[in-house]
Amino acid sequence: xxxxxxxxxxxxxxxxxxxxxxxxxxxxxxxxxxxxxxxxxxxxxxxxxxxxxxxxxxxxxxxxxxxxxxxxxxxxxxxxxxxxxxxxxxxxxxxxxxxxxxxxxxxxxxxxxxxxxxxxxxxxxxxxxxxxxxxxxxxxxxxxxxxxxxxxxxxxxxxxxxxxxxxxxxxxxxxxxxxxxxxxxxxxxxxxxxxxxxxxxxxxxxxxxxxxxxxxxxxxxxxxxxxxxxxxxxxxxxxxxxxxxxxxxxxxxxxxxxxxxxxxxxxxxxxxxxxxxxxxxxxxxxxxxxxxxxxxxxxxxxxxxxxxxxxxxxxxxxxxxxxxxxxxxxxxxxxxxxxxxxxxxxxxxxxxxxxxxxxxxxxxxxxxxxxxxxxxxxxxxxxxxxxxxxxxxxxxxxxxxxxxxxxxxxxxxxxxxxx
Amino acid sequence: xxxxxxxxxxxxxxxxxxxxxxxxxxxxxxxxxxxxxxxxxxxxxxxxxxxxxxxxxxxxxxxxxxxxxxxxxxxxxxxxxxxxxxxxxxxxxxxxxxxxxxxxxxxxxxxxxxxxxxxxxxxxxxxxxxxxxxxxxxxxxxxxxxxxxxxxxxxxxxxxxxxxxxxxxxxxxxxxxxxxxxxxxxxxxxxxxxxxxxxxxxxxxxxxxxxxxxxxxxxxxxxxxxxxxxxxxxxxxxxxxxxxxxxxxxxxxxxxxxxxxxxxxxxxxxxxxxxxxxxxxxxxxxxxxxxxxxxxxxxxxxxxxxxxxxxxxxxxxxxxxxxxxxxxxxxxxxxxxxxxxxxxxxxxxxxxxxxxxxxxxxxxxxxxxxxxxxxxxxxxxxxxxxxxxxxxxxxxxxxxxxxxxxxxxxxxxxxxxxx
Numbered sequence: 063x064x065x066x067x068x069x070x071x072x073x074x075x076x077x078x079x080x081x082x083x084x085x086x087x088x089x090x091x092x093x094x095x096x097x098x099x100x101x102x103x104x105x106x107x108x109x110x111x112x113x114x115x116x117x118x119x120x121x122x123x124x125x126x127x128x129x130x131x132x133x134x135x136x137x138x139x140x141x142x143x144x145x146x147x148x149x150x151x152x153x154x155x156x157x158x159x160x161x162x163x164x165x166x167x168x169x170x171x172x173x174x175x176x177x178x179x180x181x182x183x184x185x186x187x188x189x190x191x192x193x194x195x196x197x198x199x200x201x202x203x204x205x206x207x208x209x210x211x212x213x214x215x216x217x218x219x220x221x222x223x224x225x226x227x228x229x230x231x232x233x234x235x236x237x238x239x240x241x242x243x244x245x246x247x248x249x250x251x252x253x254x255x256x257x258x259x260x261x262x263x264x265x266x267x268x269x270x271x272x273x274x275x276x277x278x279x280x281x282x283x284x285x286x287x288x289x290x291x292x293x294x295x296x297x298x299x300x301x302x303x304x305x306x307x308x309x310x311x312x313x314x315x316x317x318x319x320x321x322x323x324x325x326x327x328x329x330x331x332x333x334x335x336x337x338x339x340x341x342x343x344x345x346x347x348x349x350x351x352x353x354x355x356x357x358x359x360x361x362x363x364x365x366x367x368x369x370x371x372x373x374x375x376x377x378x379x380x381x382x383x384x385x386x387x388x389x390x391x392x393x394x395x396x397x398x399x400x401x402x403x404x405x406x407x408x409x410x411x412x413x414x415x416x417x418x419x420x421x422x423x424x425x426x427x428x429x430x431x432x433x434x435x436x437x438x439x440x441x442x443x444x445x446x447x448x449x450x451x452x453x454x455x456x457x458x459x460x461x462x463x464x465x466x467x468x469x470x471x472x473x474x475x476x477x478x479x480x481x
Numbered sequence: 482x483x484x485x486x487x488x489x490x491x492x493x494x495x496x497x498x499x500x501x502x503x504x505x506x507x508x509x510x511x512x513x514x515x516x517x518x519x520x521x522x523x524x525x526x527x528x529x530x531x532x533x534x535x536x537x538x539x540x541x542x543x544x545x546x547x548x549x550x551x552x553x554x555x556x557x558x559x560x561x562x563x564x565x566x567x568x569x570x571x572x573x574x575x576x577x578x579x580x581x582x583x584x585x586x587x588x589x590x591x592x593x594x595x596x597x598x599x600x601x602x603x604x605x606x607x608x609x610x611x612x613x614x615x616x617x618x619x620x621x622x623x624x625x626x627x628x629x630x631x632x633x634x635x636x637x638x639x640x641x642x643x644x645x646x647x648x649x650x651x652x653x654x655x656x657x658x659x660x661x662x663x664x665x666x667x668x669x670x671x672x673x674x675x676x677x678x679x680x681x682x683x684x685x686x687x688x689x690x691x692x693x694x695x696x697x698x699x700x701x702x703x704x705x706x707x708x709x710x711x712x713x714x715x716x717x718x719x720x721x722x723x724x725x726x727x728x729x730x731x732x733x734x735x736x737x738x739x740x741x742x743x744x745x746x747x748x749x750x751x752x753x754x755x756x757x758x759x760x761x762x763x764x765x766x767x768x769x770x771x772x773x774x775x776x777x778x779x780x781x782x783x784x785x786x787x788x789x790x791x792x793x794x795x796x797x798x799x800x801x802x803x804x805x806x807x808x809x810x811x812x813x814x815x816x817x818x819x820x821x822x823x824x825x826x827x828x829x830x831x832x833x834x835x836x837x838x839x840x841x842x843x844x845x846x847x848x849x850x851x852x853x854x855x856x857x858x859x860x861x862x863x864x865x866x867x868x869x870x871x872x873x874x875x876x877x878x879x880x881x882x883x884x885x886x887x888x889x890x891x892x893x894x895x896x897x898x899x900x
Contacts, residue, residue: 310822319740
């Protein structure tokens with residue numbers, strides 16, 4: 063546990079602990095000597111810090127059983143300990159809550175998906191439901207034995223990450239909603255202690271998830287595009303999230319693609335969402351199945367499944383509407399390709415099950431409107447993380463924060479050695 | 482002169498020389514002791530390296546006359562030497578060549594602007610004309626006494642900076658044109674020795690110029706937009722140019738803003754350039770003054786002047802066409818604002834003299850299509866660097882390369898001290 067005295071020496075130790083953690087993550091399994099060579103730290107410093115990381119459940123010696131510690135035998139290999147820590151990600155979107163827990167090597171421990179109409183519920187009831195879902199997850203036997211690093215919440219809108227406030231989420235109709243404090247308080251009321259809570263944009267977290275664990279993992283210049291009622295972009299430039307001067311970067315849903323085009327949920331005309339958001343797609347593919355009024359809750363997932371079934375069976379209207387939406391997506395993807403020159407653009411969310419019918423028209427529009435010479439191979443890909451991407455990113459970003467020394471270390475599982 | 486042996490020690494020395502140069506640039510006037518404190522180098526290392534930088538004409542002691550060196554008197558202040566070095570930038574565009582020379586504090590020594598129809602001339606004749614203009618500049622008395630760091634060439638198109646090749650410049654109709662080698666060879670043939678030549682995108686260099694010396698200098702998240710026949714963007718993220726995976730980032734001229742809109746010079750329909758490029762603007766404002774066929778050469782600058790005169794005198798057609806173009810520019814600027822969340826978008830080139838009539842409609846469209854809360858104050862600005870921005874950026878990027886140890890140091894102006 064952090065002793066509260068953030069002295070210079072303490073800060074150096076914290077920074078070196080992160081350095082070692084990152085070195086082992088990159089090279090595991092690897093020896094203490096390799097870690098020393100990779101980090102430039104002395105062997106004795108590495109030995110002492112590795113001991114602490116083992117005691118805190120962050121590293122282990124390969125093959126060692128839980129709790130066992132075989133100090134310093136030469137040649138013993140280190141790896142990240144996947145047994146004692148968990149990080150939780152939670153996405154709140156227009157029509158669902160998704161929760162994902164990962165271990166320290168970012169393997170999924172479990173995920174839950176719940177239909178939920180966040181718009182109808184409003185911020186207060188949504189916080190309540192989120193806290194209840196989190197409490198359920200924390201009580202799960204898969205997590206009960208683990209130290210929880212924190213909860214990373216993903217929201218489809220502009221977020222002030224410093225304060226954990228949702229500035230503007232048009233599709234949720236949330237404005238200036240403080241989320242971190244109320245969620246943390248609700249967890250505390252349920253006796254779940256002080257779990258750190260972070261809040262960030264869903265698309266940005268989706269990009270983190272793709273970069274760390276999607277099928278294009280490690281691609282440094284990557285854009286992740288959310289496919290929900292809203293459309294957002296998470297941009298990585300050289301592996302680093304592009305946030306912009308105020309942290310509001312990545313907004314593409316209201317890109318004006320069609321002057322005089324259809325009315326968007328935001329009140330403007332011809333936004334990308336009004337042409338290629340999932341509600342716009344469903345109005346084109348399965349108008350007969352939709353309720354009057356705005357689409358919400360479980361109806362969205364049902365209509366997406368029906369769309370995929372009709373398209374698969376050759377339904378001309380469904381295929382035509384998907385091709386039309388794919389073309390608008392491609393025109394927007396070409397804007398991203400021209401401006402950012404990324405290596406990949408990953409379509410996520412509900413775009414994934416619809417990708418077989420969206421992608422051909424999308425790629426054609428990208429090719430038609432991209433100026434740079436073709437790169438050989440597709441630019442636009444369907445995510446393999448589905449509706450779990452943003453929640454996974456929320457969890458992964460906590461693991462990353464730990465690696466970078468930006469989170470307090472979990473408590474020692476055994477007392478510090480004396481002397 | 483570089484001794485050719487790039488040993489580890491030599492590399493450290495080069496890197497420390499750059500460190501000191503940058504420290505003095507930021508703090509000048511400042512003492513050797515302040516430089517030591519700022520860089521973490523020992524006083525004796527600083528003393529030795531400052532001596533070398535003075536000998537090479539890069540630093541001087543404040544108030545010291547040229548050639549005079551008052552070694553090590555305590556309290557003597559250092560500053561960047563603006564007397565012995567020059568860097569040259571050269572922009573080739575559809576209708577002009579602009580050349581700018583700056584000293585080591587990036588003050589303009591002179592600039593020349595020449596009407597030139599690069600499209601009609603083709604790459605070979607253009608290289609010939611560029612070399613002639615450079616030779617003229619190098620012979621100018623203002624430069625003749627100075628060591629020239631190099632020539633930075635700005636081109637409106639995709640550039641492979643590593644090889645100095647213009648991959649694709651649609652408005653020049655240049656494709657895969659090697660520029661660095663032929664320009665350097667032409668200079669050598671004129672007996673001008675081995676002047677390093679760099680080639681880069683005009684908008685990216687415009688952004689560098691704005692960041693280092695425009696009226697918004699120091700703004701880390703900034704987009705510079707070229708206003709020529711073509712429209713390009715130079716994006717700085719945290720002060721660093723966004724280049725993308727292949728170096729082709731910043732293309733916005735062919736952003737598809739108007740499906741089914743007017744035919745663009747590139748053959749597509751509804752590109753931003755076809756709505757708001759300078760040729761599109763002039764066809765709306767002064768159609769009676771334009772030649773048949775594509776606009777080129779001096780006719781462009783004349784028509785821009787006539788447009789400004791008519792708009793100033795209240796001509797409704799000119800004002801209407803400018804407001805229309807301003808709105809399209811604003812729609813594109815909103816795309817940049819939403820995606821990148823910059824602190825400023827700077828309109829350059831011919832947009833500058835037309836800004837009084839473009840900006841109101843542009844700002845209105847930005848406000849209408851930007852999702853983030855308003856920042857207070859204008860987002861879109863007219864450049865104060867006019868048609869010299871890209872060339873200035875070409876020169877400034879050489880000074881920056883010197884500061885970062887990426888260019889060979891200029892020769893000593895006096896022999897190295899013995900012992």
